[in-house]
Every structure is written in C-alpha cells, then in structure tokens.
Amino acid sequence: MDYSKTSIGVAIRIRPLLPDEALKGHTNSYIEADSSSQSIIVSNIQQNINKRYKFDTTLEETASQEEVFNELKIETLVKKVVEGFNATIFAYGQTGSGKTFTMEGYEYDSRLRPIIKDNENIGLAPRSIKALFNELQNKKSTDFTVYCTYIQLYKENIYDLLNPAHTKAGLKLRWNKHEEFYVENVFMHPCHTAQEVLTYYHQGLKNKIMASHNVNAASSRSHSILSLIVEAVNNKVGKITTSRMQLVDLAGSEKTSLTGNEGMALKESIEINKALFTLRQVISALSTARIGEPSFVPYRDSKLTSLLKQSIGGNSYCVMIACIAPIDDYFDENVSTLLYATKAGNIANEPIKNLDPKTKVIKELKKELKKAKEELSQANKHIVILTELITLDKAQQISKLKEYEKQPLRKSQIKKIQDLRSTLENFGPDKRSTSPEKFPKVAFNENSAQNTEEIGEKLYDSVKMIRDLMEHNKKLKAALRDQTSARKNKEAEVLQLQYENRELIMKIENLENLLKEGGRTNRNLIEMQHAKEDLEKRVIQMEIEREEEKPKRKWASKRVIRDENYVKTVNFEKPASTSPSRNRETKSQMRESEYKMPAIQNKTLQNFDLRPISQDRPIENMSKLDAIKALSMMLRGRAEAAKKFG
Numbered sequence: 001m002d003y004s005k006t007s008i009g010v011a012i013r014i015r016p017l018l019p020d021e022a023l024k025g026h027t028n029s030y031i032e033a034d035s036s037s038q039s040i041i042v043s044n045i046q047q048n049i050n051k052r053y054k055f056d057t058t059l060e061e062t063a064s065q066e067e068v069f070n071e072l073k074i075e076t077l078v079k080k081v082v083e084g085f086n087a088t089i090f091a092y093g094q095t096g097s098g099k100t101f102t103m104e105g106y107e108y109d110s111r112l113r114p115i116i117k118d119n120e121n122i123g124l125a126p127r128s129i130k131a132l133f134n135e136l137q138n139k140k141s142t143d144f145t146v147y148c149t150y151i152q153l154y155k156e157n158i159y160d161l162l163n164p165a166h167t168k169a170g171l172k173l174r175w176n177k178h179e180e181f182y183v184e185n186v187f188m189h190p191c192h193t194a195q196e197v198l199t200y201y202h203q204g205l206k207n208k209i210m211a212s213h214n215v216n217a218a219s220s221r222s223h224s225i226l227s228l229i230v231e232a233v234n235n236k237v238g239k240i241t242t243s244r245m246q247l248v249d250l251a252g253s254e255k256t257s258l259t260g261n262e263g264m265a266l267k268e269s270i271e272i273n274k275a276l277f278t279l280r281q282v283i284s285a286l287s288t289a290r291i292g293e294p295s296f297v298p299y300r301d302s303k304l305t306s307l308l309k310q311s312i313g314g315n316s317y318c319v320m321i322a323c324i325a326p327i328d329d330y331f332d333e334n335v336s337t338l339l340y341a342t343k344a345g346n347i348a349n350e351p352i353k354n355l356d357p358k359t360k361v362i363k364e365l366k367k368e369l370k371k372a373k374e375e376l377s378q379a380n381k382h383i384v385i386l387t388e389l390i391t392l393d394k395a396q397q398i399s400k401l402k403e404y405e406k407q408p409l410r411k412s413q414i415k416k417i418q419d420l421r422s423t424l425e426n427f428g429p430d431k432r433s434t435s436p437e438k439f440p441k442v443a444f445n446e447n448s449a450q451n452t453e454e455i456g457e458k459l460y461d462s463v464k465m466i467r468d469l470m471e472h473n474k475k476l477k478a479a480l481r482d483q484t485s486a487r488k489n490k491e492a493e494v495l496q497l498q499y500e501n502r503e504l505i506m507k508i509e510n511l512e513n514l515l516k517e518g519g520r521t522n523r524n525l526i527e528m529q530h531a532k533e534d535l536e537k538r539v540i541q542m543e544i545e546r547e548e549e550k551p552k553r554k555w556a557s558k559r560v561i562r563d564e565n566y567v568k569t570v571n572f573e574k575p576a577s578t579s580p581s582r583n584r585e586t587k588s589q590m591r592e593s594e595y596k597m598p599a600i601q602n603k604t605l606q607n608f609d610l611r612p613i614s615q616d617r618p619i620e621n622m623s624k625l626d627a628i629k630a631l632s633m634m635l636r637g638r639a640e641a642a643k644k645f646g
C-alpha cells in the first residue's frame with residue numbers, strides 16, 4: 001500500500017475455503033491472488049471468463065492477520081492520523097467473505113457472542129488501536145486525548161454500541177458547518193491507553209446485531225463504525241490537531257437464494273442490500289467524475305454513505321479491503337466485488353491536515369512576526385552603520401561604506417549602503433574637512449538625514465506592528481487557554497454523565513431483581529394459601545367424620561366435650577390401652593398423652609414455620625385442632641398482607 005498517492009488504496013483479500021466448502025470443492029471457477037504482480041486472476045470455464053485485475057495490494061489465502069496489517073502499512077497510516085490527517089479502513093464484500101474476520105478476528109460462540117482472546121488471529125481494529133497508542137506515546141512533546149465512539153447502522157437506524165440505553169428509533173444524523181455529517185448525542189469516551197479503547201470496543205462487539213444463515217454462522221446484520229478521534233496539542237509550537245481514524249465493518253451483500261433467509265431475515269437482508277446499493281452508486285459516480293467538473297454523488301441516499309462522505313471522495317486517507325470467498329457459488333458476487341474495488345481505486349481523495357482554525361491564525365501570525373523581527377534587526381544594523389559614520393569625515397565614511405558592502409548583508413541593505421556611498425561621492429568635496437572631529441560631515445548631509453528619517457519611520461512602523469502582533473498573540477493564547485479549560489470541563493461533564501448513567505443502569509438492575517424477588521415471594525404466598533385451603537377442607541372432612549363416629553365412640557366424645565370441641569373426630573393415634581401402667585394413669589395424664597400430635601403431622605406443620613404463632617405455647621404442644629386453627633389464621637393473615645402489598 002502506498003500512502004504517497006491520495007486516491008483510495010485498494011487491497012483484495014481472498015479467504016481460505018472453510019472445511020465444508022473444501023469438501024464441495026470449486027471446480028468451474030478459479031480466483032487467485034498473484035501477490036508478486038499485485039493482481040487477481042479470475043477464470044470461469046462455463047462463462048468463458050479469463051481476466052486479470054490489478055490492485056494496490058493483494059493478499060493470498062494463506063496471508064495471516066499480521067501479514068495483512070503489515071502489507072497494508074497500517075503503521076504508516078496511523079502516523080498520518082497522529083500528524084492530523086483523517087483515515088478510514090473499510091471492509092467490503094459479500095456475506096461470509098471474511099470482512100469481520102479481517103477487522104475483528106474474534107470467534108463467535110453458538111449464542112453469537114464474541115470470544116475475546118488476544119491471539120495471532122486478532123484483526124485490524126485491535127491492531128490499529130495498539131499501533132495508534134504506540135505512535136502517540138512516541139510524541140513526547142504532544143499531549144493527546146483519544147475519544148472513542150462505536151456505532152452500528154441497522155435498517156437505516158443509527159445505534160450507539162457503547163450506550164445500550166439508546167432508543168428504538170436510534171440516534172439522529174446531523175450536518176455541521178464544515179459540511180460534514182455527524183451523529184448527534186453519540187457517547188464519546190475519552191481514553192488514555194489502548195487497553196481503555198479495547199475495553200470499550202469489546203463491550204460494543206457484545207451489543208452488535210448478529211445472526212446465522214446458510215452462508216455464515218455468525219453474520220453481521222449491521223454496518224459498524226469504530227471511530228478514534230485524536231486530539232493532539234503540541235506543547236512546543238502550540239499546535240492543535242484533531243483527526244479521526246475510522247474502522248468500518250460493512251454488513252455483507254446477500255443473495256437470498258444462497259442465504260435461505262425468509263420472513264424478518266429476508267426484510268433485513270433487503271435493507272442491508274439497499275445501503276450497499278447506495279454505496280456502490282457513490283463509488284460509481286465518484287470513479288467517473290472528472291476533476292474540476294461538478295457531478296452528483298448520492299451520498300444522502302443512505303446514512304452509511306452520508307457518514308462515509310469524507311472517507312470516499314473526501315479529505316481522508318482511505319483503504320478498501322475487498323474480501324473474496326473463492327467458491328463457485330459466489331463467483332458472480334466476487335466478480336462484482338472486484339469491479340467495485342477497481343472503481344474505488346480510481347476515486348481521488350484529497351487528504352488535508354485538520355488544523356484547529358485558531359492554530360492556523362497563530363501559525364500565520366507567527367510567520368509575520370518572524371518577518372517583522374528580521375526587518376527590525378536589519379534596521380538596527382543600518383542604524384549602527386549610520387551612527388558609526390556620523391563621527392567620520394567624508395573620505396572615511398566612503399571607505400567605511402565600502403567595507404560594509406563586502407559584509408554578508410541582505411541585498412536590499414547592501415543596495416542602501418551603495419546608494420548612500422554614491423550620494424556621498426557625488427556631493428562634492430567636504431568644505432569643513434579641516435575639523436572633522438568637531439563637525440561630523442554626514443550629520444549635516446541632507447540626504448543622510450532623509451535616510452535616517454526614513455529608517456526611523458520604518459523602525460517605528462515595525463515596532464508598532466510587532467507590538468500589535470504580540471498583543472494579538474496574547475489574545476489568541478488566552479482564547480486557547482479558555483478553550484482548553486472548556487474542553488476539560490466538558491470531559492468532566494461527560495465522565496459525570498457516564499457515572500450517572502452507570503448508576504441508573506445499576507438501579508434498574510436492582511429494581512428488576514426486586515421485581516423477580518417479589519414474584520418469587522408472591523408464589524410462596526400463593527402456595528401457602530393453597531396449603532391453607534387444603535387444611536380447611538380437611539377440617540370440614542374431619543367434622544363430617546366426627547359426626548359419623550359419634551355413636552360408636554362415646555367415651556372419647558365425652559372427653560372431647562369436656563376439653564375442646566371437635567378434637568375427637570381427628571384421626572389420632574389411639575393410646576395403648578393394654579399396658580398396665582397405662583391403666584394407672586390419671587385422667588388428665590391420659591388426655592395429655594392421648595391427644596399429643598402424631599409425629600408425622602408435626603413434621604408437616606413444621607414446614608410452615610409456625611414458631612412465631614405463640615412464644616409461650618409452641619405448636620408442638622398444641623392440640624391438633626388448635627394447631628390447625630392457628631395455622632389457618634396465620635395463613636389468612638399472610639394472604640391478606642400479600643394482597644395489601646401486592
């Protein structure tokens with residue numbers, strides 16, 4: 001890749017066949033990179049095609065990610081960005097051709113989530129981020145801040161991948177006074193290390209819309225743009241530059257017959273193809289445009305092309321990586337990709353340094369100041385010469401002037417000295433040469449006086465101009481200071497907003513957890529309500545049974561009447577009446593042991609956590625009926641409380 005030329009640089013990358021494609025083979029067509037001649041050879045037996053396309057860089061199937069980074073000379077491009085130029089790298093090609101692999105290089109799991117691993121497969125984006133910070137760290141005299149934004153364009157809507165709280169309608173596209181499109185309200189995260197940018201980048205990747213179809217198991221359904229905005233302040237010369245590096249992974253063009261998309265996926269596919277169609281139109285219009293002749297370029301027909309306006313046919317350095325999947329089925333798409341890549345290579349960009357407008361004025365003023373200082377020093381030298389001459393007689397003045405003429409002075413100054421000498425020579429003999437010390441000759445010479453006056457005037461003007469310039473410079477420096485502090489305030493505000501945003505997200509998560517918890521509590525209460533109803537049914541059932549048993553078990557009935565209503569009918573364990581000691585028990589002792597809760601019943605009741613019912617009379621010591629009543633009351637109380645508190 002050659003960045004000394006300013007047209008869009010085009011690289012073609014052919015990806016290797018994937019395991020299932022290798023089984024099918026590619027018999028009819030043939031697409032191969034010949035990196036020695038930087039060309040792509042295309043042939044198709046059925047269509048009788050045999051062609052060779054030439055590009056800036058061609059990358060063979062075996063090219064590693066590192067080779068791609070080196071062949072594209074991304075480090076040189078990054079240097080341009082640090083100098084103040086804009087740069088864009090965008091991957092283009094049909095779906096499944098290797099765009100995302102080239103730009104990101106991460107694998108995706110079965111739930112279409114990226115598996116972030118720093119290995120030799122990492123793509124151009126993470127490598128460029130690291131290269132940018134390496135370059136910035138080498139610039140010792142420059143203070144820099146890198147702002148990072150990451151957006152995706154999905155179905156003509158713009159979403160902030162670093163702020164998932166965006167609305168369904170997405171962010172708005174605006175037009176600024178420099179005739180550039182920009183995304184309104186996009187989060188710009190200030191970063192000071194490569195790791196900070198990478199953290200945001202990985203966070204954004206997780207929010208990207210991905211899907212599976214027949215051609216690609218992890219297909220990007222949106223166009224994504226990662227922007228690194230570099231703001232550099234050179235402390236030595238006070239120069240401010242703001243430049244932008246954009247890394248673009250386009251969604252792939254799709255042939256529905258190959259992807260097998262239907263329904264929503266088909267609609268999505270149509271939207272993706274629409275934006276790419278506009279991109280192709282823009283490329284075609286620019287590739288045929290003649291320099292100096294205005295031509296219509298349909299940038300505004302899609303948000304993607306609007307945002308890439310400065311990159312394609314604008315003031316940026318731009319690299320297009322056209323990706324090719326070398327399979328028979330994709331032959332036509334591959335040829336189309338090569339065609340548009342050829343067209344893109346003809347587009348002439350005009351990269352310009354993005355100097356801050358104030359820096360520009362300061363630069364011009366400094367130039368003027370330098371010039372004025374030089375003039376002043378010349379004028380000073382002239383004054384010194386004239387002052388020396390004043391004390392001499394005419395002959396000495398002329399010989400002194402001859403000496404000066406030989407000195408390495410500026411041409412204009414030598415001319416003045418020559419003029420002065422010829423004036424002296426032509427002025428005739430010096431009448432007062434008898435007392436040269438007393439009456440300095442040149443001091444009374446009219447011409448000389450005139451010259452001195454002129455020089456004095458010039459000197460005065462120069463000093464005035466320098467003073468004005470210094471005043472102006474002072475004002476500009478103050479404005480620069482204001483601007484820097486305003487920027488710092490803005491940064492602080494952004495950080496504050498981010499902090500608040502995170503706090504809000506945490507609050508929302510807490511509320512969601514509370515809601516879930518509430519749901520669970522509700523379920524418990526409903527279960528308890530059901531248990532209560534079952535128990536009530538059992539009480540009624542026991543009542544009926546008691547009525548039926550009445551005549552048969554009179555002895556028990558009497559005891560129950562004395563003691564507590566209903567209890568007799570409950571199916572309690574009967575005391576062992578055969579035991580002799582049992583016969584000796586008093587009536588009250590008998591009653592106590594006879595009506596003790598059966599162990600199994602106690603266990604069931606313990607499940608309901610009855611401890612708070614009565615501290616002084618635990619449930620284990622209650623009669624069965626009392627326990628049921630107490631439990632029933634408690635459940636009713638809890639059910640009412642649940643109703644009350646929702």
Ligand SMILES: Nc1ncnc2c1ncn2[C@@H]1O[C@H](COP(=O)(O)OP(=O)(O)OP(=O)(O)O)[C@@H](O)[C@H]1O
Pocket residue numbers: 014015016018093094095096097098099100101102216218219220221250251252253323
């Ligand atoms: N150079 C390569 N070496 C090895 N595997 C590759 C290469 N390029 C692409 N692949 C593999 O090919 C498959 C498709 O690649 P990728 O997802 O990058 O395509 P894409 O052009 O981004 O597709 P889409 O437009 O649908 O997002 C992936 O499994 C990827 O790992």
